[in-house]
Amino acid sequence: MRDRTDDALVAHFAGDVRTAVEVFNLDAGNKRPTARSAMVLCPWHSERSPSCHLSLSGELVAHCHGCGRGGDVFDLAAAVFGLDFRPAKIRLASIIGIAVEPGAPVAPAAPRRPPPAPLPYPDAVEVAKLWGSCTRIVDDAAASAWCSSRRLDGYALEDRDLARALPRGAALPWWASYERQPWTLSGHRLLVPVYDAAGLMRSVRAIRIEGDEDSPKRLPPAGHRAAGLVLADPLARLVLAGEARASWPAKPRIIVCEGEPDFLTWASRFSDADEAAPAVLGVLSGAWTLDHAAKIPDGGHVLIDTDHDQAGDKYAAAVASSLEARCTVTRSKGAP
Secondary structure, X not given: OOOHHXXXXXXXXXXXXXXXXXXXXXXXXXXXXXXXXXXXXXXXXXXXOOOEEEEXXXXXXXXXXXXXOEEXXXXXXXXXXXXXXXXXXXXXXXXXXXXXXXXXXXXXOOOOOOOOOOOOOOOXXXXXHHHHHOEOHHHOHHHHHHHHHOOXXXXXXXXXXXXXXXXXXXXXXXXXXXXXXXXXXXXXXXXXXXXXXXXXXXXXXXXXXXXXXXXXXXXXXXXXXXXXXXXXXXXXXXXXXXXXOOOOOOOOXXXXXXXXXXXXXXXXXXXXXXXXXXXXXXXXXXXXXXXXXXXXXXXXXEEEEOOOOHHHHHHHHHHHHHHOOOOEEEEOOOOO
């Protein structure tokens, strides 16, 4: 059984999720936590937008939709403090003023809550149906205005099938929602497809183009996995599928950038008719894998364009380390 210190710590965090946000100094971005729920920056991996969900299910539970990690309050403490179970428990108890029971075991005697099972991707048929229900960006005033504010050409996005607008009256699957509010009402109506290492569209990312500015700017489908999926322009999709066009030079160019806006900026600069155009990939939290890296042709020139901050440096390092043995890798600075 748990000792009295364990029980006291669990009880301390079981009444209000905001207690954990405050004690662990978790960053919730622009979204204010509630007593029952919060989205925070994940303590298990580096990210820019909160994807770790804190909730109450008898006691505090954490689960990151980006990397799939999570657990109870003890797992959360270990991740935040960078410690093993016992020292993390002692530090947490000291922070909130709970005495550690003398002679308490170095590990919990009772089996602890197992980590959450990996989440699936959304149903492929539902993803295809949702994507097919969208309209051209140029036919949607809010989507056009969002693109114009970022100097994006809606016609170029349409021609290369990089993004589409979700009509306000569209029928949505349950996962196309934020805090039980459908994307059509939360303002996340610009959709960008994301692809697996085989070049198959497995999910979408929803970008907020109107509505409450306190809500996240970009969202994955609720209750589904986002890790292992990348943004990809038409040529990059062929590369992932192992079908790179024959006209590619011996040392092809590949651009790997960070996030949806930069990806759309890079990818809309080129046309499918341009034989010298690079393949453009966009990375998100937990997106890049060795399977993606394996699809990049040997001898390629890879330009990594990520922000020069903690998250961007981590993305760049992951991409570079997976390719440097086979490709020429450089890193840019600044907007494309």
